Amino acid sequence: MSSTTAQSGLARARRGVAPGGTGTAGGKRKSKLSAQATRTFFWLLLPSVVLLVLIHGYPLIYAAVQATHDGDLLQTGNFVGVQNFSTVLTSPAFWKAAQFTLWFTIVGVFGSWLVGLGLALLLRTKIPAGNTFKVLLLLPWVVPIVVSSTAWNWLVATPDSLIPALFRNLGLGTPLFLADPTLASITVMVFKVWVSFPFMMMMISAALASVDTTVYEAASMDGASPWQQFTQITLPLIARSTYISWILMTIFCVNDFPTIYLLTGGGPVNATTSLVVLAYRTVFQDFATGPGVAIAFLMTMTLVVISVILYRQIRKSSVE
Amino acid sequence: MSAAVHAHPQSGPALGVGQAGNARRVLSEAGQRGRWWRFIAILIITAVVLVPIMVTIVLAFTPGPNSTATGLTFENLSNVFSKTLAATWLKNSLVTTLSTVVVSVAVAAPAGYVLSRGRSKAVSGYSLLLFVMQSLPIITSVVPLFILFAGMGLVDNLLGLTIIYVGSTMTVATWMMAAYFDSIPISLEEASWIDGCSVFGSFTKVVLRNSLPGVLSTAIFAFLLAWNDYLVAIVFLRSNEIFTLPMGVQSFFQQNATDWTSVMALAVVMMLPPVIVFAALNKYFSVGGIGGSLAGR
Numbered sequence: 001m002s003s004t005t006a007q008s009g010l011a012r013a014r015r016g017v018a019p020g021g022t023g024t025a026g027g028k029r030k031s032k033l034s035a036q037a038t039r040t041f042f043w044l045l046l047p048s049v050v051l052l053v054l055i056h057g058y059p060l061i062y063a064a065v066q067a068t069h070d071g072d073l074l075q076t077g078n079f080v081g082v083q084n085f086s087t088v089l090t091s092p093a094f095w096k097a098a099q100f101t102l103w104f105t106i107v108g109v110f111g112s113w114l115v116g117l118g119l120a121l122l123l124r125t126k127i128p129a130g131n132t133f134k135v136l137l138l139l140p141w142v143v144p145i146v147v148s149s150t151a152w153n154w155l156v157a158t159p160d161s162l163i164p165a166l167f168r169n170l171g172l173g174t175p176l177f178l179a180d181p182t183l184a185s186i187t188v189m190v191f192k193v194w195v196s197f198p199f200m201m202m203m204i205s206a207a208l209a210s211v212d213t214t215v216y217e218a219a220s221m222d223g224a225s226p227w228q229q230f231t232q233i234t235l236p237l238i239a240r241s242t243y244i245s246w247i248l249m250t251i252f253c254v255n256d257f258p259t260i261y262l263l264t265g266g267g268p269v270n271a272t273t274s275l276v277v278l279a280y281r282t283v284f285q286d287f288a289t290g291p292g293v294a295i296a297f298l299m300t301m302t303l304v305v306i307s308v309i310l311y312r313q314i315r316k317s318s319v320e
Numbered sequence: 321m322s323a324a325v326h327a328h329p330q331s332g333p334a335l336g337v338g339q340a341g342n343a344r345r346v347l348s349e350a351g352q353r354g355r356w357w358r359f360i361a362i363l364i365i366t367a368v369v370l371v372p373i374m375v376t377i378v379l380a381f382t383p384g385p386n387s388t389a390t391g392l393t394f395e396n397l398s399n400v401f402s403k404t405l406a407a408t409w410l411k412n413s414l415v416t417t418l419s420t421v422v423v424s425v426a427v428a429a430p431a432g433y434v435l436s437r438g439r440s441k442a443v444s445g446y447s448l449l450l451f452v453m454q455s456l457p458i459i460t461s462v463v464p465l466f467i468l469f470a471g472m473g474l475v476d477n478l479l480g481l482t483i484i485y486v487g488s489t490m491t492v493a494t495w496m497m498a499a500y501f502d503s504i505p506i507s508l509e510e511a512s513w514i515d516g517c518s519v520f521g522s523f524t525k526v527v528l529r530n531s532l533p534g535v536l537s538t539a540i541f542a543f544l545l546a547w548n549d550y551l552v553a554i555v556f557l558r559s560n561e562i563f564t565l566p567m568g569v570q571s572f573f574q575q576n577a578t579d580w581t582s583v584m585a586l587a588v589v590m591m592l593p594p595v596i597v598f599a600a601l602n603k604y605f606s607v608g609g610i611g612g613s614l615a616g617r
Binding site for chain 2: 029036037041042043044045047048049051052054055056058059060062063066073074119122123125126128129133135136137138140141143144145146147148149150152155162174180194210251254255258262263276277279280284289292293297298299300303304306307308310311
């Protein structure tokens with residue numbers, strides 16, 4: 001909506017040039033301004049463009065070169081065509097990592113959404129110290145991942161850590177949270193939900209804040225049950241921000257490196273190796289630059305498609 | 321909004337005025353009772369959620385196994401600063417992060433202004449490009465950048481790290497600034513042009529001057545990203561004295577037996593700045609529509 005306002009000002013002034021806008025004095029002033037605006041815009045945008053080319057454009061092109069060549073980190077070798085891609089696509093490790101990434105993403109997105117939604121709903125009504133709780137609950141997202149993974153490590157890593165010891169004292173055995181492949185996968189996903197739910201909570205709270213509460217009073221006078229109010233009123237009203245947050249969280253989960261790497265390093269037995277972790281290890285531990293970059297490239301392609309679709313959707317919904 | 325309209329009761333007239341008042345009172349009493357349930361539920365959930373953070377703080381101030389101290393102590397903190405390179409790491413993190421924040425805002429604010437005010441194919445194309453770039457895995461750029469920076473002597477170098485951080489914040493930062501500028505009415509600028517102000521002049525004197533929340537929001541985002549980064553640091557930093565805090569904390573794990581008291585002491589040092597920044601400025605962080613919503617992990 002605000003973009004329409006922006007459109008009217010400078011944009012109108014700039015377009016003033018096109019339809020032979022001389023004639024009136026106002027037209028002259030406008031076209032002078034628009035030429036000046038174009039010049040100013042160019043200089044204002046220049047640093048950003050230079051950085052984008054240097055930090056994003058150049059590496060992307062160079063990555064394409066590396067993905068199609070053999071060689072190592074120090075020297076790009078000979079052109080090998082799609083050989084790196086076929087190496088990657090035929091390796092079981094790649095598909096295992098892709099599968100883990102998929103599960104990690106699904107659990108990460110919907111887990112953090114459900115927890116975030118629940119807390120946003122609880123915090124919507126006025127409760128004592130509500131704002132303090134809001135800030136406290138953001139902490140998992142604000143605290144550096146290196147710090148929180150350290151704490152999680154201390155809590156679960158060894159049989160004598162706090163949580164396994166707690167299980168033992170309850171007579172539930174001593175779960176090896178980071179040594180058992182299944183448990184390690186679950187632990188990493190729970191950790192990811194823990195890190196991400198505040199973001200979802202923020203998004204949903206912002207969406208809920210714009211809902212007129214009299215709607216609920218009216219609905220409950222009408223005899224709508226809380227569940228009906230939730231499904232008929234709340235969910236539709238937060239649908240747009242929910243949709244955006246799902247896709248954003250998908251991108252965050254697919255691209256996530258530290259959450260997994262710091263807690264498990266991708267182990268045990270590669271059980272928690274995601275595509276990013278696999279790409280990192282292929283390049284910097286196995287020194288197979290070509291295949292490593294090929295993995296990153298395959299992810300890039302997938303994410304470009306997702307984000308172009310997302311961009312279109314956001315554009316469309318902000319026009320409506 | 322259409323859903324809200326449909327949700328309005330059609331049966332309004334069936335209720336008398338008195339009944340409506342009654343219903344409202346009953347409702348708010350239920351609400352009062354609900355508040356305490358909610359309060360207790362939130363209290364328990366928050367306590368459970370914060371266990372890892374509380375554990376970090378408690379361990380940081382608890383005497384270590386070789387210590388003679390009792391009760392809570394600052395021994396771990398002083399040890400970590402006197403016996404390790406913690407002070408250097410802290411300085412490295414601060415220098416890198418603050419440079420990232422300043423340069424990010426300096427690059428993103430003007431670019432965001434163009435995105436917000438300019439309407440041409442080139443501008444909207446650039447906006448799409450920024451959006452796509454922010455979603456790409458940083459691991460793709462890291463390898464080529466490593467080779468490029470190695471040739472320029474920027475590997476194991478804080479300047480190199482800063483350049484990459486600015487590069488990776490600028491996409492979202494530009495969107496955040498653009499979203500904020502969208503909310504500033506263009507009529508303010510038009511008035512200044514009539515007074516003979518240039519486009520650049522109106523940008524700095526009129527728009528930027530009214531954009532403190534937007535700038536702060538962008539700055540917080542850049543701060544969190546640079547302060548918390550691990551992937552770029554682990555690839556680009558080699559030597560102990562160039563480490564930033566995340567690498568410093570991690571370096572304690574390479575020994576056979578982890579020195580938990582030192583780790584936790586340094587972890588507390590590391591989490592303090594973002595927590596302080598967020599506690600003080602979090603009201604600014606909710607602004608910026610899609611921009612704010614992009615700022616996550």
